[in-house]
Amino acid sequence: MSKTLVEKIWDAHVVKSEEGFPDILYIDTHLIHEVTSPQAFDGLRKRGLPVFRPKQTVATADHNVPTLNQLLPIKEELSRYQVDMLTKNCAEFGIELYGLGHPFQGIVHVIGPELGITLPGKTMVCGDSHTSTHGAFGAIAFGIGTSQVEQVFATQCLLQSKPKTMKIEVNGELGPGVGAKDIILYIIAQISAAGGTGYFIEYAGSAIESLSMEARMTICNMSIEMGARGGLIAPDQTTFDYIKGREFAPAGEEWDKALAYWKTLYSDADARFDSVLTFDAADIAPMITYGTNPGMGMGIQEHIPATAAQPETEKVSYKKALDYMGFDDNASLIGKPIDYVFIGSCTNSRIEDLREVADFVKGKHKADNVTVWIVPGSKQVEQQAKNEGLDKIFEAAGFQLREPGCSACLGMNEDKIPAGKYCVSTSNRNFEGRQGQNARTLLASPLTAAAAAVTGKITDVREMLEKVEG
């Protein structure tokens, strides 16, 4: 019987399937961090259980960590306690920890791929909704709650019902200044912040196939922002080339064996999806969000849709969002002054993102009214950026290159956007208060964020590119 990619991987991991019950799904790799694991470790202690497969569990500290002076003790007491707790728990239960000071430390969804832990065909979970990122390699990867973290600790399995499948095809060529972040913000704006709920999404089509692994990760990362538990892309030569030679990637005979298997990981030509959507890459412009959920996004030259045009039941919530942002119906955002630019998060903090920003800002300087933070996704990304001299370019442009962590994406550490201020952010959520109490977030691509940093206002980056080329 023909199968989708999700079905192939899912079926290969079912320990038991019984009518009327969710499947018992085997989990190959469990990633953990300091925020969603302590209560799960406590649960194990209460039940008197060990971690069933500690070698299939990898830990890092990312959500709470400072992004300056990381080798000094964490100043904020509760953050320090939580990070210390992770260290103690990992030692007690025999789990490898890439904590502060370790050369592999970083955002959990950045280090998995760069260390060769994330591989095609795997099942992976983490107590973090952006676990969908790892789907870029053709893995089933999704976020779980803390009770489920405890479940995986205890059994290396999850009780999980098989998801419905959706295929999203993006075909054609992207225009200049348009990247992976714009593709995903465009899709979410089209289908809404709830449009993918209940589905696992397979991204396909020529525009997706042409993307680098970093760009594919950006796309899969934001699957959850349309409600989808996971998103994935069939592995191909781009995937294999990225993985080969990485720290924990298979090598030698193991590599050949793995590669032969990975090459079977695609949706069969006649496989049936529960839903199929098709988009044309040429329709996608640089995107920006204007509201308080990631579905409230538009092409940067467009005007904010009017409240009156919203469905009756949604008008109150829609107006509340625009009021929070300080925006009016039908307004254009072009030329709107901004205060902060944040380039980072598990969506856009990889070396390719930093290279793209550096390439754009080389020889330019940030506007006086803007504070710019660049927070690399991992120690390895930070080191690579320095090796390539990107740090010098950022410094000359007035951009601050900090140390790795989740940072201002959710402001659990001290990297918060002040109340009322506007931040063009390469992160994934523009929820009220996400980047700090009453902070106002505009989600965009690294390139659009860099353009805003230079001009001090919302800018169509294509106009700046044309000037360079012309």
Added chain:
Amino acid sequence: MKKFTKLTSAVVPLNIENIDTDQIIPARFLKATTREGFGENLFRDWRYNGDNTPKPEFVMNNPTYSGQVLVAGKNFGCGSSREHAAWAIQDAGFDAVISSFFADIFKGNALNNGLLPIQVSDDFLAQIFKAVESNPKSALEVDLENQTVTIVETGAHESFEINPYKKSCLINGYDDIDFILAQTKLIEEFEQAK
């Protein structure tokens, strides 16, 4: 895990759509390492001003409204996987949440903690909001065994879906770990066959 069978209660109405987990419990309150005490920070930034004084216009600060059932607009619980959202709602005294649509991870987290997420039609949700608007003490009856929710005053009712396995977990108060642990031998056999 807490058992759930049946309850009759007035409701706390929150007629806003796309309520995300950052509103339910902002990230800065996720630093605790136990499951208790999150209720005081439930809807923190909607409930309190920056100086910690209550915002009188927020429904939870209005003594007219109380009850064990939270009723919210569609796509409730979107955003992060933080189970703290379910813990906070439960810790604030709620046993059920009603909406016309739930985000997946939130729904799973709620079920894993004995907090019942009830998905009703847009129309029935509107009826509940209307009933509460005309009488803030208007009660709902939630019957898990029969999978029904009833507006007591009008008798209007609707049935809701729930996975039969999760339903029996809630009624009996047992969790997934108990269930999977009984299958350890099968898991080991699966690993060897891989």
